[in-house]
Amino acid sequence: MEDLAARAIDRSRMTVTDEIAIEIVKMNKWYGTFHVLRDIDLTVYKGERIVICGPSGSGKSTLIRCINRLEEHQQGKIVVDGIELTSDLKNVDKVRSEVGMVFQHFNLFPHLTVLENCTLAPIWVRKVPKKEAEETAMHFLRKVRIPEQAMKYPGQLSGGQQQRVAIARSLCMKPRIMLFDEPTSALDPEMIKEVLDTMIELAQEGMTMLCVTHEMGFAQAVANRVIFMDQGQIVEQNEPREFFNNPKSDRTRLFLSQILGH
Amino acid sequence: MSEAFFRTEMLPQQPPPLRETGAVKWVRENLISSWLNAILTAVSLYVVVVLLAWIVPWFWNSVWIADSLSHCREILAGRSGGCFAVITERWLQLLFGAYPPALYWRPIAAFVLLFVALAPMLFTGLPRRMLWFSAAYPFLGYWLIWGGTPWFAVTAALGFVVAGIAYRAFETRGGAVPLIAAAAAAIVWWVFLAGAARGALDAALPVGIEFVRSDRLGGFLISMIIGVSGIALSLPIGILLALGRRSDMPIVKMSCVIIIEFIRGVPLITLLFTASLLLNYFLPPGTNFDLILRVIIMVTIFSAAYIAEVIRGGLASLPRGQFEAADSLGLDYWRAMRLIILPQALKVSIPGIVNTFIGLFKDTTLVVFIGLLDPLNLANAIRADQKWNGIYWEIYIFIGALFFAFCFAISRYSMYLERRLKTDHR
Numbered sequence: 061m062e063d064l065a066a067r068a069i070d071r072s073r074m075t076v077t078d079e080i081a082i083e084i085v086k087m088n089k090w091y092g093t094f095h096v097l098r099d100i101d102l103t104v105y106k107g108e109r110i111v112i113c114g115p116s117g118s119g120k121s122t123l124i125r126c127i128n129r130l131e132e133h134q135q136g137k138i139v140v141d142g143i144e145l146t147s148d149l150k151n152v153d154k155v156r157s158e159v160g161m162v163f164q165h166f167n168l169f170p171h172l173t174v175l176e177n178c179t180l181a182p183i184w185v186r187k188v189p190k191k192e193a194e195e196t197a198m199h200f201l202r203k204v205r206i207p208e209q210a211m212k213y214p215g216q217l218s219g220g221q222q223q224r225v226a227i228a229r230s231l232c233m234k235p236r237i238m239l240f241d242e243p244t245s246a247l248d249p250e251m252i253k254e255v256l257d258t259m260i261e262l263a264q265e266g267m268t269m270l271c272v273t274h275e276m277g278f279a280q281a282v283a284n285r286v287i288f289m290d291q292g293q294i295v296e297q298n299e300p301r302e303f304f305n306n307p308k309s310d311r312t313r314l315f316l317s318q319i320l321g322h
Numbered sequence: 323m324s325e326a327f328f329r330t331e332m333l334p335q336q337p338p339p340l341r342e343t344g345a346v347k348w349v350r351e352n353l354i355s356s357w358l359n360a361i362l363t364a365v366s367l368y369v370v371v372v373l374l375a376w377i378v379p380w381f382w383n384s385v386w387i388a389d390s391l392s393h394c395r396e397i398l399a400g401r402s403g404g405c406f407a408v409i410t411e412r413w414l415q416l417l418f419g420a421y422p423p424a425l426y427w428r429p430i431a432a433f434v435l436l437f438v439a440l441a442p443m444l445f446t447g448l449p450r451r452m453l454w455f456s457a458a459y460p461f462l463g464y465w466l467i468w469g470g471t472p473w474f475a476v477t478a479a480l481g482f483v484v485a486g487i488a489y490r491a492f493e494t495r496g497g498a499v500p501l502i503a504a505a506a507a508a509i510v511w512w513v514f515l516a517g518a519a520r521g522a523l524d525a526a527l528p529v530g531i532e533f534v535r536s537d538r539l540g541g542f543l544i545s546m547i548i549g550v551s552g553i554a555l556s557l558p559i560g561i562l563l564a565l566g567r568r569s570d571m572p573i574v575k576m577s578c579v580i581i582i583e584f585i586r587g588v589p590l591i592t593l594l595f596t597a598s599l600l601l602n603y604f605l606p607p608g609t610n611f612d613l614i615l616r617v618i619i620m621v622t623i624f625s626a627a628y629i630a631e632v633i634r635g636g637l638a639s640l641p642r643g644q645f646e647a648a649d650s651l652g653l654d655y656w657r658a659m660r661l662i663i664l665p666q667a668l669k670v671s672i673p674g675i676v677n678t679f680i681g682l683f684k685d686t687t688l689v690v691f692i693g694l695l696d697p698l699n700l701a702n703a704i705r706a707d708q709k710w711n712g713i714y715w716e717i718y719i720f721i722g723a724l725f726f727a728f729c730f731a732i733s734r735y736s737m738y739l740e741r742r743l744k745t746d747h748r
């Protein structure tokens with residue numbers, strides 16, 4: 061983690077604009093009677109890299125899954141890239157094609173080759189001609205440094221490679237926003253770095269990113285804001301240095317001491 | 323001081339001792355590894371020998387050319403032997419029923435073309451353009467077997483063309499809109515326009531081949547017609563029922579559950595009796611709804627209900643992440659199902675689906691009870707004939723062999739398919 065933080069990272073292109081990418085206002089969500097998300101207010105600007113952390117069960121996944129409506133919220137407002145998420149399925153599909161999502165367990169399509177995984181959505185959702193979709197896919201596979209695996213099936217790849225394919229698959233849709241839900245938690249330690257490197261590169265290109273992760277080195281290296289959640293609430297948010305060195309709330313302090321191991 | 327000895331090269335592998343190889347070893351390990359095993363082996367061998375001693379001469383001595391069962395017995399002169407002369411004399415009847423012999427080429431052509439139509443669906447190596455022929459086959463096959471004017475089949479097929487055009491026109495709307503438009507267009511065509519179009523075509527070009535009434539069809543031909551149509555129709559209907567059962571829409575879900583549970587809870591034979599007797603009461607008077615068609619409908623919904631449950635199992639076995647990944651890429655419901663979910667769910671369900679298909683095919687013999695001339699009914703008819711009265715093994719062996727060949731082919735194909743689709747590399 062230290063070596064990530066210490067890495068010379070080119071922050072020059074990682075500028076935050078004042079255009080709003082995601083706006084969440086007074087959002088509440090329940091699972092049955094269980095109140096998972098309470099009064100969430102969050103504004104994300106284009107170009108921001110936000111890391112969300114917090115204890116297990118605090119609602120981090122639920123929050124970012126609400127942003128592309130894998131989960132439905134019951135109260136409040138979520139506007140993504142100018143489109144409000146309502147029960148209108150058309151808007152939902154539109155938002156989903158603008159927002160990429162990377163899952164903890166990759167969720168690649170096992171019956172399709174790596175290349176087909178990457179071209180499927182561009183061809184069927186964006187109506188890109190097959191040839192062009194394949195070129196784009198190869199471009200992003202080169203970017204995540206596994207072009208040579210294009211013809212293999214996901215089951216033939218290592219976890220780290222699969223996660224990089226999953227990132228490439230999302231990028232092929234040319235999303236404006238990327239969501240990551242603990243992308244490295246299911247990986248063996250030696251594979252974590254290759255995935256984080258890919259994510260860092262993405263951040264350096266100015267992608268708007270929301271990452272649920274416990275990789276605090278990554279947070280220090282690329283995040284411009286760290287959000288701490290507990291029991292369905294945003295407890296504290298700050299820029300990383302301040303967040304780690306000078307946590308305001310006791311709960312944050314406790315969490316950091318547990319996760320940083322001192 | 324002793325001199326150490328080192329080998330400088332590896333020794334070649336030596337053959338193992340004789341008692342550890344080949345047949346001897348296999349016998350030692352598998353047949354006589356213990357006293358109990360040895361006794362079981364001996365008993366089994368005895369049973370096999372006795373059976374063979376009875377069956378082999380029976381086949382070996384069997385008579386293939388004779389006029390009647392008593393003639394067979396004369397030729398056999400007391401020896402044990404089959405009288406396959408009945409097959410020699412009646413095999414065409416067992417295959418085609420009362421179909422006019424001069425027109426046998428038509429069902430044969432339909433049968434051969436069936437494989438041409440199936441080939442591009444069964445094997446991926448073939449040119450995709452052949453699928454157009456597959457799409458046209460149901461109408462061609464229908465026309466070849468029943469004959470008459472071709473315009474009925476053509477106008478029926480045009481309904482699908484109309485549906486395709488409507489689908490294209492509304493394709494950009496997404497969701498279920500294109501599907502609904504396609505269905506509506508097809509129904510409008512069939513109900514209001516097809517009849518007129520057929521009349522016009524008939525008047526303009528009164529061509530046709532000899533018409534064969536349904537009650538002339540019989541034998542294996544009828545099993546094939548019912549079995550193949552049932553299989554071809556029940557898979558898509560089963561898929562829709564399975565998807566409907568998982569739907570979020572309460573009405574869709576409820577209707578699918580009711581259909582599936584009702585159909586599964588009723589014996590096929592009741593449905594067949596319904597087809598043969600009751601449907602006439604429900605249909606508007608004067609409609610002459612072909613019995614074979616009614617049977618196909620019943621067999622189809624029956625096996626569709628089973629297929630739906632098999633596929634539901636396949637759907638349930640997919641991790642939720644697959645649905646979420648498809649959603650998160652912006653695929654709408656139908657695309658997600660068609661491209662991501664169903665290919666995987668169907669793959670998992672292949673053994674169950676094939677099981678249902680084989681069951682369906684064998685169940686076509688139940689139509690004997692509603693008087694269709696399927697092979698079993700013909701067998702009864704043949705045995706009622708003075709000449710062959712008293713014969714049964716030979717006919718049933720023949721019929722059984724035909725069914726076995728067909729079912730075994732399906733089963734082998736499904737194993738090939740499973741191997742080919744295996745991409746998970748676990």
Ligand SMILES: Nc1ncnc2c1ncn2[C@@H]1O[C@H](COP(=O)(O)OP(=O)(O)O)[C@@H](O)[C@H]1O
Pocket residue numbers: 091094096114115116117118119120121122123
């Ligand atoms: N589908 C669901 N139904 C009911 N409860 C759920 C569901 N998904 C998550 N939860 C609960 O909501 C809480 C927040 O879950 P989650 O957002 O996954 O937390 P995190 O990602 O922070 O670990 C947890 O207590 C979890 O048990």
Ligand SMILES: [Mg+2]
Pocket residue numbers: 120121122242
């Ligand atoms: Mg989580």
